Amino acid sequence: MLTIQNISVSYGDHQVLNGASLEVAPGTIHGVLGMNGAGKTTFFEAVYGRVPRLSGDCTFEGRPLQRPDAAFLETESFFYPMLTGREYLRLCAVSNPAFDIDGWNELFHLPLGHLAETYSSGMKQKLALMGALAPGRPILILDEPFNGIDLESSEILYQVLAHLCKQGRYILLSSHILETLTNTCHSISHLEGGRFIRTYSREEFAQMQAYIREKLKGRARGKLEGL
Numbered sequence: 004m005l006t007i008q009n010i011s012v013s014y015g016d017h018q019v020l021n022g023a024s025l026e027v028a029p030g031t032i033h034g035v036l037g038m039n040g041a042g043k044t045t046f047f048e049a050v051y052g053r054v055p056r057l058s059g060d061c062t063f064e065g066r067p068l069q070r071p072d073a074a075f076l077e078t079e080s081f082f083y084p085m086l087t088g089r090e091y092l093r094l095c096a097v098s099n100p101a102f103d104i105d106g107w108n109e110l111f112h113l114p115l116g117h118l119a120e121t122y123s124s125g126m127k128q129k130l131a132l133m134g135a136l137a138p139g140r141p142i143l144i145l146d147e148p149f150n151g152i153d154l155e156s157s158e159i160l161y162q163v164l165a166h167l168c169k170q171g172r173y174i175l176l177s178s179h180i181l182e183t184l185t186n187t188c189h190s191i192s193h194l195e196g197g198r199f200i201r202t203y204s205r206e207e208f209a210q211m212q213a214y215i216r217e218k219l220k221g222r223a224r225g226k227l228e229g230l
Contacts, residue, residue, distance in 0.1 A: 004028060005068070005142060005173045010059035011197075012042075012049050019045045021197030023059075029141075032164060032174040034188035036181070036215075041194045043177045044078060047144050050175070051075045063142065063173075071098075073142035078150065080131035082119040088130050089115035095137035102137045110159050124151040132160070142173045149183050161187060181212060 005027040012020040019042040027033040037043045048054045050061055052070050061068035082091060089104060092115070096102040108115060111129040113122070119130055128151045135143060149157055164187055167174060178184050184191050185208045192199040193211070203211040 004064065006060075006062045007050055008060050008062075010046065010049050010061075011057040012045050012054055013057055018197060020049065023194065023198050025192050025199055025202065027173045027175060028189075029171045029173055030168050031189040032168060032176055032187055034184040034191035035175060035177040035194055036184060036191050036211075037177075037194035039179075042197060043194055044146055046194065047075065047146050047175065047177070051144055068142075072140060073144055074135040074138050074140045075144045076131055076135040076146060076148055078146045080127060080134075082127065082130070084118075084120055086119055087116055088113050088119050088122070091119050091130065092133055092137055095134040099137060099139040102139060104133075104137075107133055107136065110163070111156065125153060125156065128152050129156060136163075136167075141171075143167065143175070145174065145176045147177055147179065149178055149180065157183075181215065185212065 007026070008024045010020050010023045011018065023042070023046055025033065035043050035046065045054060049056050049059070050068070051073055052068075053075070063069075063072050086094075092102075092104050096104070104115070111133065113126055113130055113133075119127065122130060128148070132145075132148060135145070148160060152160065164174065164176075176184070176187060178187075188205075190202055190204055191208070191211065192202040193215075194200075
C-alpha cells in the first residue's frame with residue numbers, strides 16, 4: 004500500500020495543502036480531481052519529494068517512500084537541448100537497461116532519431132510518458148498525462164495504464180477532463196480547500212459526476228444571469 008498522511012505545503016503565507024491524505028493500492032489507478040489552483044500538482048510534487056512538506060508522511064509498503072520508488076510525469080516536461088528522443092530515453096533507462104525503447108515506440112511512433120526539442124507538443128508528451136516508464140519504478144505519478152495527445156494516442160494510453168495495473172503498479176493520475184478519470188480510475192479523490200474532501204469508488208462515479216456538474220452549473224447560472 005502507498006499511504007499518504009496529512010500532507011501540508013505552503014508557499015510563503017499561502018497554504019496550498021492542509022492535511023491531504025489518501026491511500027493507493029497496488030494494481031490500481033487513483034485519480035486526483037480538483038479545480039485549477041486546488042493544489043493537484045503541489046500534492047504530486049510533495050509526494051515525489053520535489054517540494055518540502057510542512058508536515059505529513061508518505062510510506063510505501065510499510066517503509067518511508069523514497070525517490071527511486073516513483074517516477075513523475077510533470078504537466079510541462081523539460082528536455083535538454085541537442086538530445087534526440089532516443090538519447091533522452093536512454094538516459095531515463097540507465098537504471099533499467101531492460102527497457103525496450105523500440106518496443107514501446109511501436110505504440111507511439113516517435114521519430115527517435117530527431118532532436119526532442121523539435122517535436123510537437125503531443126510528441127513531447129508521448130516522449131515524456133515513455134521517459135516516466137523507462138526506469139521501471141513501482142509508483143507512477145502522472146500529472147495530466149492526456150494533455151496534448153491525439154485520439155489514437157489517448158486510446159493507446161488507456162491500454163498502457165491497464166497493462167501497468169496488471170503488473171501491480173501504483174498509479175496516481177490527474178486530469179482536467181472528468182471522463183478521462185472515470186474511464187481510467189478505480190477510485191477518485193476530490194481535492195478542495197487543501198485537503199481531500201471525499202474519495203469515490205467506481206460505483207459512485209455517476210454520483211460524483213452529477214454532484215460536480217450541478218455545482219458548476221449553479222455557479223455558471225449565477226454569473227450568466229447578470230450578463
